[in-house]
Every structure is written in structure tokens, then in C-alpha cells.
Amino acid sequence: MIPDPFAWFWMLMILASILWYTVLLGWLGVRGGREIVRMTRLLGARPREDAASPPPPSAP
């Protein structure tokens, strides 16, 4: 017999947290991984600072 209404609340929070962490692990595991790939591609595709500067005048 649970002696206090707050006890129900806390038990619900504990079980919901375990469930939420499990769902979040799967969700972020897949989505976060894709975002890392996308971010590293974006960062890798940036022109280098030395490449972005105007080329030196060509020799005659």
C-alpha cells in the first residue's frame, strides 16, 4: 500500500525516466550520428583560408 499521493508521482517519474532514457538513446543514437556525418562533411568542404585568398600573380 503506497502511503502518500506524492509516492505515486515519484514512482511514475522513475519509470517514465527509464523509458524516456531508453527511447532517447535509440533516437539520438541514429539522428545524432547522421548529424555528425553531415557536420563533418560541411566543415571539410569549406575552402581553406590560404586557398580562399587571391592567387599570386603568375610569372611572365
Next chain:
Amino acid sequence: MSPLDWTIVVVYLAGCTAAGLWMRRYVRNVDDFAIAAREMEVNLGVASLAATEVGIVTVMYTAEMGFKHGLAGATTGVLTALAMLLVGLTGFVIVPLRNARVMTIPELFEKRFGKRVRWLAGLVVILGGVLNMGVFLRAGGDFLMHVTGMDPTASFTIPGTGWQIGYLQLVMTALLAIVLAYTVLGGMLSVLITDYLQFLVMGAGIVVTSVLVLRSVGWTELPARLWDRHQRAVLYGPPAPAKVQEVGRQYEAIRKGHGAQQARQQWAAVVQPLAEQGTLVGTAPPRPGRLAEEPKVFRLSHPFDPTRNEGMGWGYVIWQAITALAVVTTWQTTIARVLAARDAQTAKRVYRGTWFYFVGRWCLPGLWGVGALLYFAAQGGLEPGISSNTAMPRYLNTVLSGTYGFMGLVIAAMLAAEMSTDSGYLLTWATVIYNDLICPCLRKPLPERARLLVIRLVVLAIGLFLVFWGLWYEPPGSIWDYLAITGNIYLASLFAMLVGALYWRKANSWGAVAAILLGAIGPITFLMVNFFHPEGTPGHIPAEVSGLSAFALAFFGMFAGSVLGNALGTGRGAQPPRTPPEETQP
């Protein structure tokens, strides 16, 4: 630990270090280093924020709250989650802050209040933030030593030198060295990738441990067993001081080895009846250079309702609610993810995606603390040398022993928690030092390479400071109270300043300076007074009184200072930054 446990820990450490070091190739300037070139998306942001905000110290203090206050100890987690949801839905503070395109909060203050206020605010941020981080390594080391069953005071002597080094210090220094290596080289880009990996390992460890604890305690019996502990404490009342002193005397005899076996029997003869009467007595080994602490008495007050719990009450709940709102809008490590987000909408979505995580951040380690309380009560009291902060890892040692592979997973999870928090915090405070303390003092901007070098050196300097401060300083009171008070040194001031800067047109530099000075008075008074008046003695200031007065004084300072500055016509104050219309739509 079994070979499988060791394999899990080594694979985790190697993988995480390699991933962190790999990201350094993308770092070209300070923006890449400090805010990941503002390329962070929602899910990576949620994982990073979640990983950073759960360290071993978090697990330790939330479990300590569970041990001392029962399930009501997780109240702060629910309040923080609600604050996070509120800010994620409304964009309160974070939308105008992200749209201001600043790198740190003090940088925003320069736009409104001038360079001097920016510098002063940066100093307050560093003072509160780095002091706050000071307990991380010690708490983390304590956890790892107790959960593996090692003696936290064990040490070895380096041959030929006579230097004595504790295993706790050595393990934590090595861990920090790994974190420093990838944070110094890869900055926020490395932190994001390692946070992601650490989130996965840590999340799995937290779920597995919570299920094992629920199985060990018996989840259907948990509320009734807690209620029984509370009823016994009420029925029998506090123990006679002579009995508590006797526990302390026997512990000293056990620790020093004088008739240890007889002392253990006498210890049990006093402690067991007390445990049956609802009282646990905690003892702790002395830290180097300190006297042994007096035994501490733990009697469970109302374990479910925070307003009826003797150690909490309405004042505590209100203080924690205000602190929660201030933390989610002002704490620089949290705000760093807002500033690294692609846009304001992404920042709001990160908050909405993370909010419920904060319930678990408190409830699950709190559950472990409750499990420890019930376990030691059933065993006839706490073991010698165990107190409220070390009961949980000692208990986990018994729960995880013999579970092939789970011990390794939980240790890897806690290492992940510690590393993600350390890296995020190191980077954040280094960014503030560089951006708000060093940059305003320079007559002309440094070249890009020199800027990167300086910020990397600052990360390294904070790391070295933490090794000495973090491993030798022993905080007064409970860990959470210490964290809350040192954090309040800046939370109260910065929260009042930020709200004033973003939402009050009449706010000016007079109000900002007054908010900083008055907001710091409460926490500093607490630290000084309580140094001379420990808990349980007359004159001791409760943490909630200090915390609430800090917020009240800071907001009063912002209001009164600004009014005075405007009346004298000398206060400096620009208009609040306008929010671009395309970034305010839901």
C-alpha cells in the same frame, strides 16, 4: 572486475580519445574552437547538452539527496525540467541571446552596458564557474574508488623520491589529462563528438543501473519501505549524543587499527539498534591535513513531499525553482549550446528535446541513493568510513558485483559522464576568460593563430588549476549546497543583469554593477559565516536563505542602480537588442 569489465572500459576510453583527437583537423579559428562554427543541429545539441549536464558529481549529489531526503530529494530535477520546458516553449532569454550573435553572455553586456561591465561580469562568471567545478574531480574519484571497492585513502610511494601519491589523485589526474588532450586540440568540435559517444555509453549505464537497483530494492515495496524508515525516525526521535560520540570513538579505533576487531564489535553494538530506530550514522576518513569529521546522523524526514520534509520545506522549493530558471537561462555551459546552435529555433528545440531528461537526471541517481539508504538500513547501519556521499557507490559495488560485464559498463558510463562534463566546462570557462577577460584588455586583436594558441593555453591552465584545487579542497556541507552556493555567486547577478539587459529599456551600467555586487554578498556571507558556524550550530545560515537573498538583492540592485543612474544621467545603457522577425516565429 572481470576481464570483460576491463575490456569495456579500455575500449570506451580508446574510442572516445581517438574520436576527440580526430576532430582537431576541422579547427581553423576561434569560432570553430569555441562554438563549433555554429553548425550544431538539434539532436547533436540535445545529446551534447544532456551529456555535459550529467557528470559523476551530478550523480553523487543527486544520490546524496536521495539518501538524505528520500524520493523528495529529486524535487530540483522536476523544477529544472519545468523551467527548461518553459524556456523551450517561450524562448525566454535564449531567443534574443542567440540572435545577438555573441560568443558569451558578458559579450552581450558590453553591447548594453559597456566594456567595464563586460569585464566585471566575466570575472564573476569565472569566479562562480571555476569554483563550482572545483568539486568535480574529488567527487568523481570518490565514486570510482568506492564503486570498485578500492580504499579511497590508498596510496603508493615513488621509489627513490619518497613522494606519496594517492590512487584517487592519480586516476583522476589521468582522466583529466585525456580530456585536456582532446579539448585543447579540438575545442567544441571535439566536445560535441565525444559528448555524443559519452551520452550513449552514459545513458546505457544509467538505465541498466536503475533497473538493477529497482530489482534489488523491490520496486513495488520501495515506497512502503521508505515510509517505514520515516515512521521509525519519527517514533524513536533523534539518538542520544553520547551514542553518536561512541560511534565516532569506535570508528577512530577501527581506522587506526587499535584493537580493531573489538572496536568493530562495539561499533556494531551501537549502530545496529540505532538503524532499527530509523537512524543511520555516517563516518568519513579524514582528508590529508585535516582532522577526522564528527559522525553525522541521518534520519529520514517525509520521503515524498518536499514541503513537509524537514531538510527542505517551502523556502527550499521556491529557492530551487528560481535557481532552476536562472540555470537554464544563464549557466554558461548550458548557454554555450544555445550560442552554438544554427539559429534561435534550433536552440528552442534543443531545450524542448532535453527538458524531461532533467527529471531522470535527478530521479534515477536519486533512486540509487534511496536504494543505498534501504540497503544499509537493512544491513544494520552504514559501514565504517561511509557517509551520505559515499553510501551510493558503496551500495552499487554490492549490486554490481558478480554481474558479468555490468560493472565495466557502469564504470565506463560514469567515466563518460565525468569526461563530457569536464570537457564542456573547461571549454566554456576558457572561452569566457579569453573572450571577456583577455580580449577587452588587448589594444589590437591578435592574429588568428595566436588567438587559438591563447585559448588553448587557457584550457590547459584551468585543467592544471583543477588538479590542485579539485583534488585537495574539501567542500563544507553537502555537495549540492556547495555547488548551489558557489553557482549562486554568479547565477543571481547574471540572471538579474540578463533579464534587465534583454527586457528592460531603462537598465543601465549602474544597475548592472549594483546587481553584481549585491548578488555576490549573499553567497559570500554564507561561505564565511558557515565556515565558523557549521551545520547544527547556532548562527548557521540555511542554504535557501542565502540563495533567495542573493536573487532578491541582485534584482533590487539592477532596479535601484538603474533608477539612480538614470536620475543622475550618468548610467550607460543602450537599447535591448531587437529580435529579427524571421527568428521569432514559432
